[in-house]
Amino acid sequence: MNDPSASCFRLDDRVALVTGATRGIGAAIARELAFAGARVVLTGRDDARAANAAAALSAEGVHAIGMGYDARLPGEAERLADRVQTELGRLDVLVNNAAVLRPHVIAKLKEEEFDELFQVNVKSALFLTKALRPLLEASAHGVVLNITAAGAQAPMAGIGAYCASKAALVNLTRTLAKEWTPLGIRVNALTPGSTATDMILPVDPEKRARFVAEMASQNPMNRIAEPVEIARAARFLVSDAASYVTGHVLVVDGGLLA
Ligand SMILES: NC(=O)c1ccc[n+]([C@@H]2O[C@H](COP(=O)([O-])OP(=O)(O)OC[C@H]3O[C@@H](n4cnc5c(N)ncnc54)[C@H](OP(=O)(O)O)[C@@H]3O)[C@@H](O)[C@H]2O)c1
Numbered sequence: 106m107n108d109p110s111a112s113c114f115r116l117d118d119r120v121a122l123v124t125g126a127t128r129g130i131g132a133a134i135a136r137e138l139a140f141a142g143a144r145v146v147l148t149g150r151d152d153a154r155a156a157n158a159a160a161a162l163s164a165e166g167v168h169a170i171g172m173g174y175d176a177r178l179p180g181e182a183e184r185l186a187d188r189v190q191t192e193l194g195r196l197d198v199l200v201n202n203a204a205v206l207r208p209h210v211i212a213k214l215k216e217e218e219f220d221e222l223f224q225v226n227v228k229s230a231l232f233l234t235k236a237l238r239p240l241l242e243a244s245a246h247g248v249v250l251n252i253t254a255a256g257a258q259a260p261m262a263g264i265g266a267y268c269a270s271k272a273a274l275v276n277l278t279r280t281l282a283k284e285w286t287p288l289g290i291r292v293n294a295l296t297p298g299s300t301a302t303d304m305i306l307p308v309d310p311e312k313r314a315r316f317v318a319e320m321a322s323q324n325p326m327n328r329i330a331e332p333v334e335i336a337r338a339a340r341f342l343v344s345d346a347a348s349y350v351t352g353h354v355l356v357v358d359g360g361l362l363a
Pocket of ligand 1: 124125126127128129130131148149150151154174175176177201202203204205225252253254255296297298299300301302303304305
């Protein structure tokens with residue numbers, strides 16, 4: 106029996122770009138979109154990191170290309186957009202995933218850390234999105250997905266500036282949805298809860314086990330997410346299965362914010 110909705114979740118013939126796709130949630134999203142049929146551009150902080158991540162994915166038999174993109178540097182968004190235009194000539198899906206976390210209570214937060222958080226997590230994502238607008242507008246399936254964090258809705262002591270940067274990204278997502286949906290570009294946000302990646306997990310195994318147990322105890326599922334669980338929600342939002350979804354913030358947090 107043919108499932109009439111199955112094709113809505115496919116991304117064949119589309120080009121997707123995922124920032125910060127060398128590891129963690131970004132790598133899982135890139136893999137998910139590539140297996141859905143998209144040609145995927147993976148970015149990392151430099152060409153070599155991005156090329157390694159793309160080669161690992163290509164080895165699985167899907168189409169992946171690596172491009173360096175350091176969100177701290179001025180002009181990078183425009184340079185990356187030019188490269189996508191020149192080398193691929195189209196873009197259907199943009200996932201703004203790259204981010205940094207600088208854990209500090211506000212009393213100890215340095216100005217340069219605040220600037221870096223807002224540069225990488227907000228400004229660069231916004232200006233990359235702007236630079237890619239002509240390609241997204243030319244697509245019949247243009248879609249932007251911004252990866253935010255539960256802290257945008259429920260600020261957490263010790264990571265206040267990071268939470269504020271994600272709150273700004275949520276707000277910009279909703280404005281962009283109002284301005285760009287009439288152009289044929291859907292714009293949404295995806296809010297993961299605690300997820301097993303380098304960003305949050307301590308390297309020391311004992312500290313890691315304690316940290317995971319503590320994070321898990323904060324949600325009713327009593328566990329943290331695996332990156333693929335976030336990636337599957339991302340696939341839904343960027344696919345035609347979500348054709349009437351725009352300006353939405355989808356929370357995938359095991360019930361943390363319930
Ligand atoms: N993990 C969680 O619990 C959690 C929870 C809520 C939201 N999130 C959000 O989910 C997204 C992915 O997080 P993650 O946990 O997968 O993080 P991660 O494991 O730390 O990976 C971060 C990614 O961002 C890239 N990146 C870092 N600095 C960059 C810069 N200056 N310019 C360009 N790229 C840069 C890294 O590239 P390199 O490899 O080149 O450094 C890497 O690919 C982020 O937006 C994060 O805020 C995560």
